[in-house]
Amino acid sequence: MELLNDKIDRLLSLPPYSQPPHEREVGLLELLKEELEYACQRHAGYANYIRQWPVNYQSAARVSDLPFLPVGILKANPPLCFISPDEIKRTLTSSATTSQSPSRVALDAATSRRMTKGVVAIVRDYIGPSRRPYLVVDTPDFMRGTGSLGARGAAIQGLQPFASQATYCLSADDQGELTLDRQKLQEFAEDHHDAEVLVYGFTFILWNHLVKPLMAENVCLNLPNIRILHSGGWKRLQDQAVEKTVFNEQLARLFGCSPGCIIDFYGMVESVGVIFPDCPEGNKHGPAFGDVIVRDPLTLEPVTAGEYGIVQVCSVLPTSFPGNLLLTEDLAQVMAYDGCPCGRRGISFRFAGRVPKAELRGCGNLETKRTVTN
Numbered sequence: 001m002e003l004l005n006d007k008i009d010r011l012l013s014l015p016p017y018s019q020p021p022h023e024r025e026v027g028l029l030e031l032l033k034e035e036l037e038y039a040c041q042r043h044a045g046y047a048n049y050i051r052q053w054p055v056n057y058q059s060a061a062r063v064s065d066l067p068f069l070p071v072g073i074l075k076a077n078p079p080l081c082f083i084s085p086d087e088i089k090r091t092l093t094s095s096a097t098t099s100q101s102p103s104r105v106a107l108d109a110a111t112s113r114r115m116t117k118g119v120v121a122i123v124r125d126y127i128g129p130s131r132r133p134y135l136v137v138d139t140p141d142f143m144r145g146t147g148s149l150g151a152r153g154a155a156i157q158g159l160q161p162f163a164s165q166a167t168y169c170l171s172a173d174d175q176g177e178l179t180l181d182r183q184k185l186q187e188f189a190e191d192h193h194d195a196e197v198l199v200y201g202f203t204f205i206l207w208n209h210l211v212k213p214l215m216a217e218n219v220c221l222n223l224p225n226i227r228i229l230h231s232g233g234w235k236r237l238q239d240q241a242v243e244k245t246v247f248n249e250q251l252a253r254l255f256g257c258s259p260g261c262i263i264d265f266y267g268m269v270e271s272v273g274v275i276f277p278d279c280p281e282g283n284k285h286g287p288a289f290g291d292v293i294v295r296d297p298l299t300l301e302p303v304t305a306g307e308y309g310i311v312q313v314c315s316v317l318p319t320s321f322p323g324n325l326l327l328t329e330d331l332a333q334v335m336a337y338d339g340c341p342c343g344r345r346g347i348s349f350r351f352a353g354r355v356p357k358a359e360l361r362g363c364g365n366l367e368t369k370r371t372v373t374n
Contacts, residue, residue, distance in 0.1 A: 001319075004038060005110060007031055008289070008316050012114065016121050016287035017344035021337060024346060028291060029063050031316045035324050036066065042082035046322060064293050064302050068312055068325035074103040074270050081106040081321040088320075092269040093150050102150075103270050108320040111272065118273030118317050119158040122287055125344075126263060126277050127162070127227045133192045134163030135185075137201030137210050139172045151269050152202055155231055158267075158275075159200050170209060178209050185210075189221040199228040199255070203264070206230055207242060211250050222256040229277070231265045266351060270326055273317040283335050283348035290315035292347055294334050295327070297355070308333045308352055329355045 011027060019027070036057050040047035050057060053067035060066050074080060079091060087108045094103040107115065136156055160166070169185045170178045201210065206228075228251060248259040255261075266284060267275035276284035276292075286292045293302055294309040303309040311330045315323060331352045340348040 001038070004034055004319070007034070008114060008319075011289045011316060012117050012121060014288045016125055016289070017285055017346065019288050019345055021346050024288060024291065025063060027288075028314065028316065029060070029066075032063060032066055032314065032324055033057060033060070035316060035319060038319065039082055039322060039324075043080075043322075046080075046082075063291065063314055064295075064312075066325055068327050069322055071103065071268075071270050071326045071328050074105060074321070074323070074326075075101045077101075077104060079104040079106040079321060083108050083320045092154055092272065094269045103268075105269055105272060105318070105321050105323060107272065107318075111318045111320040114317040115273035116158065116161065118287070118289060118315075119275055120161050121289075122275055122277065123159065123162065123229070126279075127198070127229075129162075130196065131162055131164040132196040132198050133188070134159065134166045135188055135197060135199045136166055136168045137170060137199065137206055138168060139170045139178065140168045141172060151232060154269055154272075155202075155267065156200060159198065159229065162198055170205070178205065180209055180213055185221070189223055193222060195225060197223050197226045199226060201230055202232045203230045203247070204232070206251060207247060211247075211254055214254055215250055219254060220256045221254060224257050226255050226257045226261050228255065228257075228262045229265060230262070231267055231275070268313070268328070270323055270328075271313040271315050272323060274313065274315045279340060279342040279344060279348075281340055281342050281348070283340055283342070283350060285340065285344045285348055286314075286346055289317060292332070292349060294332050294347075294349060303334055305334050305336050310355055311349075311351070331355055 008031065011031065036050060040050055050067050055065045055067075057066050081088070083106060088106045089109050089112050090107045092105045092107065138152060138156060167184065167188050169181050169188065171181055172178055244264070248262050251262055252259040260280065263277045265275045265277035271290070274287060274290040276286070278284060291314045293312040293314065294307075295301065295312055296303050296307075296309050308331055311328045311332045313326050313328060318324060331354065332349045333352050335348040335350060337347050338345060
């Protein structure tokens with residue numbers, strides 16, 4: 001396990017978007033095979049599932065040939081994992097906006113550490129390494145407790161390494177209704193007018209609890225040196241007919257910055273430590289320690305550039321649960337397999353909504369019974 005940890009750390013130390021696609025494929029394929037072998041040793045049900053795969057993973061020539069799981073399998077409770085209960089440092093839960101059953105992923109100390117390092121490596125490439133005042137458009141409630149953390153809390157925590165100090169500008173009543181603390185927000189803006197500032201909030205929370213209450217009053221917080229990161233919640237805004245361009249324009253007007261200072265990123269707790277921010281071209285990219293495969297819904301083969309398909313996320317970061325190769329419930333369009341004008345190497349893609357709800361099949365060989373060996 002120590003040798004496997006060292007190999008993952010070496011991949012984490014690389015610039016996240018500098019590798020040519022073929023070079024990245026070779027490195028990921030080798031490491032993912034080792035992680036599959038490790039996982040099979042730790043979980044008898046998972047090993048049985050892998051044995052039924054049409055292609056022997058040890059002889060696979062492409063990452064796309066390796067056995068993947070549908071993301072819904074991580075809705076199991078207790079969580080499907082490769083570690084004993086006393087090794088679990090924290091359990092992450094998804095927001096479950098389209099389902100009553102959230103995904104649950106169990107993190108040990110090593111996977112938790114990699115999660116932080118992965119997010120830091122990606123975000124640093126987009127906003128630089130410096131620490132700055134951090135405005136969280138949420139409540140501090142999501143950061144309390146040590147045993148379990150939801151998607152919002154995980155996103156907030158993931159950006160903490162870039163914070164010199166953190167300010168939360170929302171509060172919640174006993175029913176969980178959110179309220180904007182206007183005084184705290186105004187004081188933050190006045191104190192940091194000339195500073196580089198980082199802001200994070202869930203997309204629908206930024207719109208419903210910050211932009212909408214202040215938009216009608218023509219408030220401008222006058223923070224031109226700001227970087228605003230947001231994630232999640234687009235489905236709720238689509239229900240309100242809020243387009244991305246309108247969202248960016250109104251949010252930029254409120255903070256007194258350029259729309260180019262706003263970065264939408266996609267992340268899921270099931271693929272811990274790997275997030276996909278928008279580049280200046282409006283595309284998303286996979287980092288050196290993870291990648292994206294977009295599969296044809298009928299054949300499950302990778303699509304060609306310009307085509308749409310189902311997103312599979314790949315990551316070498318988790319070893320405490322089966323999050324390395326996950327077929328999601330999201331659709332995307334491949335823009336190119338290399339050569340994005342932003343300069344980041346590898347696949348560039350754009351999300352295009354959710355897969356129509358369908359029953360997940362093919363996991364009859366995977367049981368939640370855990371067999372852990374040391």
